[in-house]
Amino acid sequence: MFKNKGPLMFINTVNSEIDDTNDQKIFDSRNKNHIEVKPREEVKVPEEIIEYSSEDNFAQESISRPKYIEERKIKNIIEMYNRNRPVLCNVVVGKEEIVGIPYKLDEEYLYIKLSEDSFDQVKLEAITDVIIIRF
Structure with a gap:
């Protein structure tokens, strides 16, 4: 049917002159200027600062590290209970x-409702796992 099997669509780009302004940077992909990257000079830090920062990092790590296993999970379960969405757990x-x-969290104990009348308390260090059964 068509003997000429060239491209179906031609896209012509427009070249226009752009006035230089101080407010904007102009990027043109046609100008291939290679920018030379210089390596950064190494900065020497005094020993006192290095020792102080390492002690400071150690203090931050000990603060952010959980005190017991499943700490974050237990806090989220207690938060759900406080929002009237109790979570049945094992x-x-x-x-x-x-x-x-689980309904209450202390410094040392986790308080658990077993039924309407019975409650139990468990030492946090003794907990090895918390398994959510039902929301």
Whole structure:
């Protein structure tokens, strides 16, 4: 049908002169100016500053590190309970498993509702795992 099998569409670009302004930088891909990158000079830091910063980093790491296993998960579960969305969990303490709803967190203990009338408290250091059963 068509004997000429050239491209179907031609795109012509427009070249226009741009006035130089101080307010804007003009980037033109047609001008291939290679920018030479110079390596940064090494800055020497005094020993006192290095020692101080390493102690400071150690203090920050110890603060951000969780005190016990599953700390963040337990705090989120307690937050859900405070928003009237209790979470049924299986709290693993050694070889024992406690099924209930965690509702309060202390410095040393996690308080768990086993039923409407019965409650249990578990030492935080003894908790090995917290498994969410149902939201």
